[in-house]
Amino acid sequence: MVVAESKPIEEILAMVADFDKILLTGCKGCVTVCNAGGQKEVGILASALKIARKKEGREIEIEEITLERQCDPEYIDQLEEPIAKNNYDAVLSMACSVGPQYIAKRYEDTLVYPCLNTTFIGGALEHGVWAEFCQACGSCGIHNFGALCPIARCAKSLLNGPCGGSAGGKCEISPETDCVWHLIYERMSRLGQLDKMANVVMFKDWTTSRDGGPRKIVREDLKQ
């Protein structure tokens, strides 16, 4: 899933400093799963903003709505009525950055602000801890590396690691970061595939990654 985290409250307060009435929108997709922008977090942020503004002596009116998904025009349409009726100063999105972009595209005259920092494609390691697993390079080859991704999980995206900074299974950048190449070594050793690690992996083609320009998938079989 897309993993995101809330921006600092000070940053969000600065965004809405000039506004008196806003719509705060959540998303029931990935950001609900990673506890960053679901219905519950929308309620918490709305309360926090209201309390802070009350303290400043300038109350703010906040309406809350949490959509099924913000990365789908069908659900973004559901904002049409509230936006038309209420004359909001701005709409704030607690989805990943796809959400506010969809809202901005659909409602051309509306100011839109992101409340989250979209961080990575990853998963939970334990309750309250998430980690990056994929960099969406667009050409998955993890089967060559014991089904672990060196592009996303090695600090230098090395394809022929581990580098000389691997110590005790940890990456040189931090004792908190696993050396994925150490993990790859252990797993390939267990699978009896260490001979594969003796091969020189040659240049990666990055055209399928962001380096090839903004990406788009067209499925002719599904297009109408």
Next chain:
Amino acid sequence: MKAGSHLEKMFAAGHFAVTGELGPPRGADAGHIHEKAKYLKGIVESVNVTDNQTAVVRMASMAVCRLLLDMGIEPNLQMVCRDRNRLAIQADLLGASALGIKNVLCLSGDHQKFGDHPQAKNVFDIDSMQLIATCKKLRDEGKLINDHECEGVPQYFIGAAVNPFADPFDFRVTRLAKKIKAGVDFLQTQCIYNMEKFRTYIQQANDLGLTEKCYIMAGITPLKSVGMARYMQKFVPGLDVPEDYIERLKGVDKKKQGDEGIKIAIEQIQEVKEMKGIAGVHVMAIEWEERVEEIVSGAGLLPRPEVS
């Protein structure tokens, strides 16, 4: 001969080779280079010029290499993959050859997190293994990565680094073998302090016949003080400084610790010189260039042999 560099000739003649290292300044002062490099002239075969080492911005390695050539000192151009993509890397490699640089050292590069611009975007389009392969392809096939033929084929003596002390230890010799497979001609090791572990590593390399396929230079960094030894032990990932050396430095007067460090370095050189499979030493006297002559001389390696 692959490039006909002085370093390559020394190896080819069967001499135990010595290289040095020079870190460019954090500024535009060429005088700084002259000041430091004069201590290395005639003492070592060639001098590594670091490339934004520890991810700190410094004068460009290639420019400093050219300044050394003007001084009559052969440079080893260090090149890291952190700061340039395959376009810039190949452009720089071609330019280096045009400037008369014959030795290239291929490195991944320290992560920018350690440097003076941690906010930078890193590149790592290719890695050090692929950089070796790039140099080899340019030299042996006269072709760029995209198979385009070069007008004017560059000649390099291709080097890289290996760290016998990083983990997992059992993979380290495989990684050395990979660098040979990618096309490396000579290798310089990370600073050696744990001699026992280094012996095991070189034994493994000898057993696999790897030391006959490239020239391996043992990395020697003299310890200036107990403080430096502790720092390297605790904070430099992949470095192994045994307690024995620290105790030995502690055993002498604080003002004499540097001298003791030099003594240790000389003993280490004498020890690795006797090891099968070691073709030379790479002396990395960090900000201590003026003591290199004493080390090389103390190890009985001066004067340097002449080759033509």
